[in-house]
Amino acid sequence: MDKKSELRRDLVSGDWIVISESRSKRKHQFAKKEKRIIVPRSSCPFEDPQRSGNKLPILIYPEIGKWRVQVLENKYPAFKDVKGCAYIFKKGPYSVAEAVGHHDLVLTRDHNKRFDQLPLAEAELVFRAFKDRYEMHLNDPCVSYVSIFHNWGPKAGASIYHPHYQMIAIPVVPPDVEHSLDGSVRFFEKNKKCVHCVMIKEEIKEKNRIVFQNKNAVAFAPFVSKEPFELRIFPKKHIPYFEETSEAVLKDVIKALYFSLKKIAKNMKDPDLNFFIHTAPIKNKKKYHHYHWHIEVIPKTNIDAGFELSTGIEINTVDPDEAAKILKKN
Ligand SMILES: [Zn+2]
Numbered sequence: 081m082d083k084k085s086e087l088r089r090d091l092v093s094g095d096w097i098v099i100s101e102s103r104s105k106r107k108h109q110f111a112k113k114e115k116r117i118i119v120p121r122s123s124c125p126f127e128d129p130q131r132s133g134n135k136l137p138i139l140i141y142p143e144i145g146k147w148r149v150q151v152l153e154n155k156y157p158a159f160k161d162v163k164g165c166a167y168i169f170k171k172g173p174y175s176v177a178e179a180v181g182h183h184d185l186v187l188t189r190d191h192n193k194r195f196d197q198l199p200l201a202e203a204e205l206v207f208r209a210f211k212d213r214y215e216m217h218l219n220d221p222c223v224s225y226v227s228i229f230h231n232w233g234p235k236a237g238a239s240i241y242h243p244h245y246q247m248i249a250i251p252v253v254p255p256d257v258e259h260s261l262d263g264s265v266r267f268f269e270k271n272k273k274c275v276h277c278v279m280i281k282e283e284i285k286e287k288n289r290i291v292f293q294n295k296n297a298v299a300f301a302p303f304v305s306k307e308p309f310e311l312r313i314f315p316k317k318h319i320p321y322f323e324e325t326s327e328a329v330l331k332d333v334i335k336a337l338y339f340s341l342k343k344i345a346k347n348m349k350d351p352d353l354n355f356f357i358h359t360a361p362i363k364n365k366k367k368y369h370h371y372h373w374h375i376e377v378i379p380k381t382n383i384d385a386g387f388e389l390s391t392g393i394e395i396n397t398v399d400p401d402e403a404a405k406i407l408k409k410n
């Protein structure tokens with residue numbers, strides 16, 4: 081059979097990507113080969129975060145007794161919590177603003193439990209912490225966007241082994257989110273429909289690329305995947321704002337993430353990966369009713385080379401249909 085080599089254009093961003101199977105090595109070579117380096121508990125700063133010089137937690141679960149999840153200020157923040165908002169000033173021809181904001185860590189108690197290895201109730205607790213902390217930023221006039229993400233493994237940018245999640249509240253809307261927002265406005269104005277709802281409908285109808293679904297959520301390998309084994313998880317119902325998701329829907333989204341990550345860990349041998357939330361921003365609320373919040377999961381299999389860096393066109397060597405087939409294996 082001929083190997084696929086095809087350009088595909090993303091519905092939201094308008095960006096082109098290439099699915100090029102002929103450049104692919106054998107499929108099983110995508111599984112992680114090196115052993116994960118496990119840093120011992122004795123040198124882990126998150127076993128007893130306050131003793132390791134961190135401030136008292138901002139939020140802690142449960143409030144009494146042994147903690148399972150806590151939110152605390154990052155000791156080495158990329159964005160600093162100072163009095164007043166960031167103001168933009170000029171430095172020659174350049175615009176500059178102070179990196180004012182909040183950089184928090186969300187820690188789970190177990191040294192060795194990845195997100196998908198936690199008891200499901202504790203995975204839900206991680207999201208409760210995200211939501212509670214997110215709500216604290218809602219009325220902050222200095223915050224435009226809150227980025228929520230997870231780095232698992234050194235190749236995904238985790239500098240500490242102990243599983244942790246990050247929330248960075250920043251004074252600007254980040255470019256990737258802005259592109260996604262702009263793309264969905266364009267599509268909405270032209271078609272009077274949410275572009276993500278159209279994609280979800282198509283994927284559910286097509287079935288092949290679905291990795292997991294339940295009543296309120298769906299996880300699939302997008303038709304236009306930039307990266308091999310990339311997954312996207314959506315609430316099926318149109319919800320622009322992460323923080324406005326009902327308990328029942330959020331539970332189903334968490335489950336879809338949890339079981340998708342289990343499949344990735346099993347079928348790709350626990351690769352390093354990132355996952356993150358894309359949601360309509362805090363600033364200018366109600367302007368973004370056409371947006372549809374979701375989670376993206378990106379296993380680290382690829383290093384961008386000259387072509388990607390010089391063109392912005394990603395070459396994906398695994399057809400998303402094939403990726404979903406591999407991940408769905410039990
Ligand atoms: Zn630890």
Ligand SMILES: [Zn+2]
Binds near residue numbers: 278
């Ligand atoms: Zn939608």
